[in-house]
Amino acid sequence: MNSPGVALADALSGKRDLLLPCVHCGLCLPACPTYVRMHDENDSPRGRLYLMRAVVEGRIDPAADAFQTHIDRCLGCRACEPVCPAGVEYGTLLEYARAVAVAARPQPWFIRTLLGVFQRPGRMRTVMRLSRWLRASGLAGLGAWIIPRRWHTLRMGLAMLSASGGGKLRRLGRRRRAAPTEASVGPPDAYSALPDTDDKDEVRPARVGLLSGCVQAGLFERVNDATGRVLKANGFAAVTPSTQACCGALHSHSGDLEGARALARVNIAAFEGADVETVVVNAAGCGAAMKGYAQLLADDAEYATRAAAITEKIVDLSEILVRYGMRKGAPIWARVTYDAPCHLLHAQGVAEAPLEMLRSIPQLELVELKGSAECCGGAGLYGITHGELAQSIGSDKVDAILETKAEAVVTGNPGCMMHIGAGLLFRGAGIEAIHPVELVDESYRRGGLY
Amino acid sequence: MSAALTSEVTADLQAIVGEQWVITDPVRLLAYESDGLTAYRRPPGAVVLPADTDDVSQVMACLAHAEVPVVPRGAGTGLSGGALAGPDAVIVATPRMNRIVHVDPENRLALLQPGVINADLTVAARPHGLYYAPDPSSQSACTIGGNVAENAGGPHCLKYGVTSRYVTGLTVVLYDGEVLRLGGLGRDSAGYDLTGVFIGSEGCFGIATEIEVRLLPIPQATRTLLAMFDQLEDAGEAVSAIVARGLLPAALEIIDRETIQAVEASIFAAGYPVDVEAALVIEFDGIEAGLDFEAEEAERCCWEKGAREVRRARSEEERLALWQGRKKAFGAFGRVAPDLLVQDATVPRTRLPEVLRAITEIGHRYGLRLANVFHAGDGNLHPNILFDRSDADELARVEQASREIMAVCVEAGGTITGEHGVGLDKRGYMRMVHSRDVLEVMRATKKAFDPWGGMNPGKVLP
Ligand SMILES: Cc1cc2nc3c(=O)[nH]c(=O)nc-3n(C[C@H](O)[C@H](O)[C@H](O)COP(=O)(O)OP(=O)(O)OC[C@H]3O[C@@H](n4cnc5c(N)ncnc54)[C@H](O)[C@@H]3O)c2cc1C
Ligand code: SF4
Ligand code: SF4
Numbered sequence: 001m002n003s004p005g006v007a008l009a010d011a012l013s014g015k016r017d018l019l020l021p022c023v024h025c026g027l028c029l030p031a032c033p034t035y036v037r038m039h040d041e042n043d044s045p046r047g048r049l050y051l052m053r054a055v056v057e058g059r060i061d062p063a064a065d066a067f068q069t070h071i072d073r074c075l076g077c078r079a080c081e082p083v084c085p086a087g088v089e090y091g092t093l094l095e096y097a098r099a100v101a102v103a104a105r106p107q108p109w110f111i112r113t114l115l116g117v118f119q120r121p122g123r124m125r126t127v128m129r130l131s132r133w134l135r136a137s138g139l140a141g142l143g144a145w146i147i148p149r150r151w152h153t154l155r156m157g158l159a160m161l162s163a164s165g166g167g168k169l170r171r172l173g174r175r176r177r178a179a180p181t182e183a184s185v186g187p188p189d190a191y192s193a194l195p196d197t198d199d200k201d202e203v204r205p206a207r208v209g210l211l212s213g214c215v216q217a218g219l220f221e222r223v224n225d226a227t228g229r230v231l232k233a234n235g236f237a238a239v240t241p242s243t244q245a246c247c248g249a250l251h252s253h254s255g256d257l258e259g260a261r262a263l264a265r266v267n268i269a270a271f272e273g274a275d276v277e278t279v280v281v282n283a284a285g286c287g288a289a290m291k292g293y294a295q296l297l298a299d300d301a302e303y304a305t306r307a308a309a310i311t312e313k314i315v316d317l318s319e320i321l322v323r324y325g326m327r328k329g330a331p332i333w334a335r336v337t338y339d340a341p342c343h344l345l346h347a348q349g350v351a352e353a354p355l356e357m358l359r360s361i362p363q364l365e366l367v368e369l370k371g372s373a374e375c376c377g378g379a380g381l382y383g384i385t386h387g388e389l390a391q392s393i394g395s396d397k398v399d400a401i402l403e404t405k406a407e408a409v410v411t412g413n414p415g416c417m418m419h420i421g422a423g424l425l426f427r428g429a430g431i432e433a434i435h436p437v438e439l440v441d442e443s444y445r446r447g448g449l450y
Numbered sequence: 451m452s453a454a455l456t457s458e459v460t461a462d463l464q465a466i467v468g469e470q471w472v473i474t475d476p477v478r479l480l481a482y483e484s485d486g487l488t489a490y491r492r493p494p495g496a497v498v499l500p501a502d503t504d505d506v507s508q509v510m511a512c513l514a515h516a517e518v519p520v521v522p523r524g525a526g527t528g529l530s531g532g533a534l535a536g537p538d539a540v541i542v543a544t545p546r547m548n549r550i551v552h553v554d555p556e557n558r559l560a561l562l563q564p565g566v567i568n569a570d571l572t573v574a575a576r577p578h579g580l581y582y583a584p585d586p587s588s589q590s591a592c593t594i595g596g597n598v599a600e601n602a603g604g605p606h607c608l609k610y611g612v613t614s615r616y617v618t619g620l621t622v623v624l625y626d627g628e629v630l631r632l633g634g635l636g637r638d639s640a641g642y643d644l645t646g647v648f649i650g651s652e653g654c655f656g657i658a659t660e661i662e663v664r665l666l667p668i669p670q671a672t673r674t675l676l677a678m679f680d681q682l683e684d685a686g687e688a689v690s691a692i693v694a695r696g697l698l699p700a701a702l703e704i705i706d707r708e709t710i711q712a713v714e715a716s717i718f719a720a721g722y723p724v725d726v727e728a729a730l731v732i733e734f735d736g737i738e739a740g741l742d743f744e745a746e747e748a749e750r751c752c753w754e755k756g757a758r759e760v761r762r763a764r765s766e767e768e769r770l771a772l773w774q775g776r777k778k779a780f781g782a783f784g785r786v787a788p789d790l791l792v793q794d795a796t797v798p799r800t801r802l803p804e805v806l807r808a809i810t811e812i813g814h815r816y817g818l819r820l821a822n823v824f825h826a827g828d829g830n831l832h833p834n835i836l837f838d839r840s841d842a843d844e845l846a847r848v849e850q851a852s853r854e855i856m857a858v859c860v861e862a863g864g865t866i867t868g869e870h871g872v873g874l875d876k877r878g879y880m881r882m883v884h885s886r887d888v889l890e891v892m893r894a895t896k897k898a899f900d901p902w903g904g905m906n907p908g909k910v911l912p
Contacts, residue, residue: 085781
């Protein structure tokens with residue numbers, strides 16, 4: 001093995017104690033969406049950990065095709081973590097492995113360019129403006145239809161963009177059943193007031209910080225707006241410090257740990273300045289990344305403790321709403337299904353809160369989605385970088401969704417909303433992927449809470 | 451055999467199964483150099499992933515023609531190095547053959563490809579009120595093919611029996627590619643029970659490519675108890691007392707202090723007290739009537755043998771919590787030491803207390819950390835040795851201690867494996883338990899299925 005390989009492996013060697021607990025039992029194999037489809041143990045969690053270990057032991061060069069391909073092909077969905085009896089911290093290891101892989105062999109230009117954009121707010125705004133124009137003008141949707149399959153990256157990118165538009169929510173549940181009359185549901189003020197917290201120790205925080213997010217702010221402004229309104233209706237004033245940046249999730253998942261650290265430092269300072277005890281995140285990927293700041297900056301003398309402090313404050317939107325009890329809005333007579341974002345379920349261990357959020361909406365019929373815990377194939381940039389595999393995973397997801405006969409699929413992460421949305425679009429399914437808070441917001445709106 | 455895995459052979463294999471289903475890159479082969487037992491590392495010459503019986507037959511014929519040995523592999527959760535091949539041999543792995551062909555509720559049978567995961571079968575049978583009884587602790591990942599090859603057991607095999615009791619028919623491909631159909635619904639079962647002979651053959655006879663199994667109705671109800679003891683031997687005696695009273699629990703599992711401490715220190719902490727010497731999990735299942743009586747009788751046995759505390763599960767959650775310490779033990783050891791050797795031996799149940807005492811003494815003598823988890827009801831012990839491979843002196847002591855533990859079990863009238871198989875790891879112990887004549891019959895049986903000696907060479911027989 002050559003010496004640059006050894007130097008690179010040093011980064012991973014520092015994480016030897018995270019690798020060692022893997023007892024090679026193989027219990028993680030069936031949980032892994034790539035193994036289940038590729039059938040190659042190198043595409044399983046155990047196989048990938050073994051490749052990492054081989055780099056650490058100096059047996060293979062991180063520039064080797066196999067290391068590059070299989071580490072790259074991981075979705076980062078972390079479905080392997082909850083099933084691992086040894087508690088191997090796969091997600092963290094993957095980030096280091098990605099960093100090692102990228103240093104050994106640079107990534108394609110468009111990934112590098114994209115990551116660069118996310119680091120510079122000015123460029124980000126320009127790109128988002130352009131994207132919104134493509135979306136609003138219908139060009140994105142048109143492109144997704146007419147661009148040939150072999151230009152996968154572009155076709156998928158446009159479909160995802162087009163799917164991010166939303167717009168069907170206002171009509172949800174209105175067509176299937178006649179809209180209820182005032183008398184049947186009662187006047188708006190019959191909807192519940194702010195619930196009391198029964199637990200005396202838990203004081204409802206009056207002010208909370210809110211991460212705007214970059215994709216969320218750029219393409220899903222309506223979700224951020226809904227978040228603000230729903231928080232307010234439930235007694236929380238949300239502050240969004242203007243100095244905040246992208247959370248850095250895409251960077252750490254793509255192996256750009258330094259880029260991710262730089263962004264983390266910016267956000268830590270921003271939310272420290274906001275003087276809040278809780279930072280609410282409405283995008284699962286961003287929440288998982290921010291809950292990982294402590295680990296990311298553990299070796300940073302200046303930031304380690306500050307990062308640990310912020311990590312403690314991060315909550316998913318569903319967690320805070322459910323913890324203190326939610327107000328009820330108007331009924332929505334619709335059938336929906338829920339797809340768990342990997343970075344909420346596996347990375348943050350938040351399973352029930354989003355479901356409870358949905359159950360708080362009167363009359364909403366929540367049907368179980370088969371394979372809800374499995375990744376949709378979106379996985380950050382995966383849908384774009386690994387076209388074929390991502391589509392195979394995505395199309396299984398779309399099948400399951402269509403099987404439920406739901407009128408909308410609910411999931412709390414912009415990447416998943418777009419990837420699933422694109423899959424639904426390609427099928428001409430006519431239903432949308434929406435964020436849970438959008439539904440709650442709609443129920444409040446119909447109930448006249450604002 | 452003169453092995454010759456040339457590029458022509460790999461090209462032929464690719465022509466049969468498709469290029470993407472043949473792995474030859476040396477880096478990609480590393481993932482296949484171990485199974486669930488990492489003590490051995492041997493990368494294979496290639497890995498082939500066939501889709502069905504026909505693929506397997508052609509692949510085998512091709513390899514037999516080139517005189518390249520074959521090693522079957524399922525999920526690689528085996529704990530005896532059975533699924534390892536050297537650089538001269540080819541692994542034929544079954545993950546693509548993962549289809550449940552059908553579940554037949556009327557006859558309570560299911561027909562499966564060998565790569566079906568044990569737990570998936572139960573999921574598929576559940577809507578019919580049925581399940582697949584053998585439940586190895588690895589059931590969420592191990593394959594039915596691997597279960598057949600190892601004649602796998604599990605915690606509930608005390609009452610229900612091991613894999614061999616449930617397999618009713620097999621399609622087997624021999625080394626030369628010939629396809630045999632053994633047993634099976636409606637077929638003539640006259641003559642020797644070849645299905646039975648194949649079960650437990652550890653990949654040395656051929657590859658099972660279709661498996662027919664019997665399903666059972668899901669038990670109506672369960673009762674689960676957890677008893678804590680201040681002496682490991684008392685727990686062993688409680689087990690004997692329960693059996694002597696004529697009770698037939700579905701499971702009787704003991705976890706020792708070292709194990710409890712490992713689990714409690716891990717993220718899977720199950721709320722077991724860390725200062726007891728042993729915990730005994732007792733489970734009864736069946737029709738509701740009579741279960742309470744059985745549970746009470748078992749509880750009484752525990753008190754009589756000096757239990758400190760007995761807990762009873764009141765709900766499914768509580769039941770899972772009581773099982774947690776047992777189920778999560780293996781993984782929790784990963785947190786304690788970098789390497790783990792899971793031993794597997796069986797002794798007559800009545801000799802358990804003295805064997806346990808002897809094993810503890812061996813551990814002390816070699817200065818090793820030993821943790822015991824076992825299927826106490828049928829005397830199947832799993833002493834786990836926790837160590838660090840990079841310490842050469844410790845590794846040597848582990849090997850020495852292992853050998854002595856085996857000797858103690860054999861001397862007590864036991865045998866060298868309960869369920870993990872002989873594989874590569876236990877080959878050296880075979881002479882401890884079998885006479886030369888028995889080994890000769892085994893050799894002759896192997897020859898009857900594999901006269902070429904091409905199936906999983908260097909395994910099982912000394
Ligand atoms: C955490 C853990 C817990 C375990 N608990 C138990 C337990 O409770 N009880 C128990 O019995 N075992 C247990 N095991 C051991 C192991 O899971 C079993 O031996 C299992 O049957 C192996 O299945 P596999 O698919 O992983 O086979 P592999 O490990 O891939 O192969 C095992 C052997 O079977 C052969 N083989 C595989 N497929 C075929 C086929 N289609 N045809 C012919 N030969 C084949 C291989 O050549 C090899 O010799 C445990 C293992 C782990 C890691
Ligand atoms: S389940 Fe955990 S310990 Fe087992 S092989 Fe997978 S990562 Fe390793
Ligand atoms: S993160 Fe997801 S894709 Fe990657 S190894 Fe784990 S389960 Fe497989």
